[in-house]
Amino acid sequence: MSPxxxxxxxxxNAIPNLRAFAMSLCGRSAWAxxxxxxxxxxxxxxxxxxxxxxxxxxxxxxxxxxxFYSQLRKRxxxxxxxxxxxxxxxxxxxxxxxxxxxxDFKAALALLPDDQREAIILIGASGFSYExxxxxxxxxxxxxxxxxxxxxxxxxxxxxxxxxxxxxxRTG
Amino acid sequence: MxxxxxNVDPIIxxxxxxxLKALFDEFAQDAVPDRFMKLIEQLEAVEAAEASASxxxxxxxxxxxxxx
Numbered sequence: 001m002s003p004x005x006x007x008x009x010x011x012x013n014a015i016p017n018l019r020a021f022a023m024s025l026c027g028r029s030a031w032a033x034x035x036x037x038x039x040x041x042x043x044x045x046x047x048x049x050x051x052x053x054x055x056x057x058x059x060x061x062x063x064x065x066x067x068f069y070s071q072l073r074k075r076x077x078x079x080x081x082x083x084x085x086x087x088x089x090x091x092x093x094x095x096x097x098x099x100x101x102x103x104d105f106k107a108a109l110a111l112l113p114d115d116q117r118e119a120i121i122l123i124g125a126s127g128f129s130y131e132x133x134x135x136x137x138x139x140x141x142x143x144x145x146x147x148x149x150x151x152x153x154x155x156x157x158x159x160x161x162x163x164x165x166x167x168x169x170r171t172g
Numbered sequence: 173m174x175x176x177x178x179n180v181d182p183i184i185x186x187x188x189x190x191x192l193k194a195l196f197d198e199f200a201q202d203a204v205p206d207r208f209m210k211l212i213e214q215l216e217a218v219e220a221a222e223a224s225a226s227x228x229x230x231x232x233x234x235x236x237x238x239x240x
Contacts, residue, residue, distance in 0.1 A: 012209075102191070123184075
């Protein structure tokens with residue numbers, strides 16, 4: 001079934017937010033735009049599963065995050081097959097960000113486990129409620145809250161400590 | 173996206189939350205590459221072609237006789 005006008009317009013209007021979510025998950029990279037593209041194609045194909053009047057942005061974010069984890073699993077398998085190293089996403093290309101504080105923050109965010117990063121982005125940046133975030137992530141509200149709390153503690157530790165200045169040279 | 177205020181996490185507006193929001197907004201302000209609008213146009217074109225091939229209008233008014 002073809003998407004309704006509401007869904008079609010919603011899809012187009014959601015692109016900037018979908019890109020921001022994808023970039024927050026995996027850096028400002030070609031991968032982020034591939035995720036958005038795949039999300040649009042999938043949303044178009046299964047538009048009949050969207051219930052009119054419900055939160056279209058949450059529905060689209062759910063498709064994007066599911067695609068992210070599915071590609072992540074695939075990439076990890078491929079990388080392990082090749083040389084056993086973690087995929088080099090997030091450090092792939094230097095980012096044009098307006099200031100050092102924001103570059104540091106992005107680097108700190110990249111150090112979080114995926115599920116914690118996702119929770120803190122959905123609540124703290126995208127403005128979803130606990131309930132919406134739990135639906136998007138397919139977990140309980142309590143799990144969202146605990147991931148969020150761990151993410152916040154960890155981010156503060158990274159930003160206040162010296163982890164960003166040790167080890168690998170910083171990119172971006 | 174929610175307007176409920178009784179359920180807002182303290183991260184909204186604190187130091188970490190503000191930086192997170194600033195980064196997200198920075199990403200969201202990027203110009204949208206042409207490929208995405210082209211993709212939507214392609215999806216619409218495919219749909220229009222399928223609709224005319226199956227004898228239905230793009231708005232889903234199926235030819236009832238085909239099913240009876």
